[in-house]
Amino acid sequence: MPHIDYFCSTLSPYVYLAGTRMEEVAAKHGATITYKPLDIMALFTRTGGTAPKDRHVARTDYRAQELRRQSAKTGLPLKLHPAHWPTNGAPAAYALIAAQDAGGGDLGRLLHSFGSACWAEDLDIADDRVIRARLEAAGFDPSLADKGLMMGAETYASNLEEAVNRGVFGTPFYITDTDERFWGQDRIPDLDAYLSGTL
Numbered sequence: 001m002p003h004i005d006y007f008c009s010t011l012s013p014y015v016y017l018a019g020t021r022m023e024e025v026a027a028k029h030g031a032t033i034t035y036k037p038l039d040i041m042a043l044f045t046r047t048g049g050t051a052p053k054d055r056h057v058a059r060t061d062y063r064a065q066e067l068r069r070q071s072a073k074t075g076l077p078l079k080l081h082p083a084h085w086p087t088n089g090a091p092a093a094y095a096l097i098a099a100q101d102a103g104g105g106d107l108g109r110l111l112h113s114f115g116s117a118c119w120a121e122d123l124d125i126a127d128d129r130v131i132r133a134r135l136e137a138a139g140f141d142p143s144l145a146d147k148g149l150m151m152g153a154e155t156y157a158s159n160l161e162e163a164v165n166r167g168v169f170g171t172p173f174y175i176t177d178t179d180e181r182f183w184g185q186d187r188i189p190d191l192d193a194y195l196s197g198t199l
Contacts, residue, residue, distance in 0.1 A: 002031040002195055007163050007173040008111060009040035010096065010125055011089035013078060015172045016115025017070050018185035022174060023108035025188060029195040031176075035100055035107055037093035038159040040171055041086075046160070047169040053086075070186070077120045084124035091145070092125040094152030095135055098144040101151070105139030113138060 004026055008015045026033050041051050052060065064080055071078035092114045100107055113134045117123040123130045132142035163173070167181060174182040174191055182191045193199035 002029055003177040004031050004033050004191075005036055005166075005175045006033055007036045007038060007159070007168045007171055007175070009043075009089060009171040010037060010092040010111070010114045011040055011086060011118065012115070012171045013067055013119050014070075014170075014185050016112065016119045017067075017074050017076055017078070018112075018172050018188065019074060019076060020108040020112055021185070021188045022172070022191065025192045025195065028192070031195060033107070035096060035111065036159040036162065037089075037096050037111075037156060038163050038171070039090070039093075039156065042160055043163055043169065043171075046164050049169060074185075076116075079119060079122065082119055083122040084126075085118055087118070087124050088126040090126075090153070090156060091128070092131055092134075093156050094149055095131045095145050097152045097155045098148040099135060099138070099140045101148065102140065102144055105135075107138070110134060110138035110140065 004022070006022065023033065043049070044051055052063065055063075067078055067080060096107065096111060096114070099105055099110055114125050117130055117134065118125050125131065128145055131145045135144055136142045166175060168175070170183055172185055174187075176194065180194055182188070182194075190199060
């Protein structure tokens with residue numbers, strides 16, 4: 001049975017634009033998934049990237065155009081200047097980690113709902129009320145927002161270290177159990193082809 005390690009950020013517009021397509025590909029191939037949320041800004045610093053606020057205007061202008069295009073292609077609404085971005089992505093990441101540990105709900109839906117809250121709904125994913133509502137909507141106990149915070153913080157930090165050591169430099173980033181790596185929501189068809197044995 002194939003397995004996918006999914007390095008993700010609750011703050012990333014591209015994780016949001018991935019929707020749940022990777023989860024659909026995994027289900028198609030009987031693959032299991034481990035979600036590995038991490039601090040994307042720290043990852044940029046560790047791997048030679050630049051935070052969006054520090055990028056050259058040429059890059060920020062291109063990013064704005066690309067986000068608009070990808071939003072249109074995926075059919076997912078996206079605000080280029082959401083009310084609560086950047087915000088602290090850690091609380092939502094801790095909730096995702098706790099939910100994965102608890103089981104019983106839909107992790108792909110939960111991760112996507114955090115992205116939707118931030119990039120389409122002008123909600124603050126650092127707000128406990130938003131986190132609780134998203135947990136419940138994805139089939140998890142909303143009290144997970146308050147549980148396992150120490151474990152969540154430790155896992156969040158260890159996910160970053162693992163990402164750096166395994167060649168991850170952005171999100172979404174998918175690594176198969178054969179160490180085949182795919183960066184970006186636009187590479188999900190390539191992941192599908194690889195798991196099908198045609199790539």
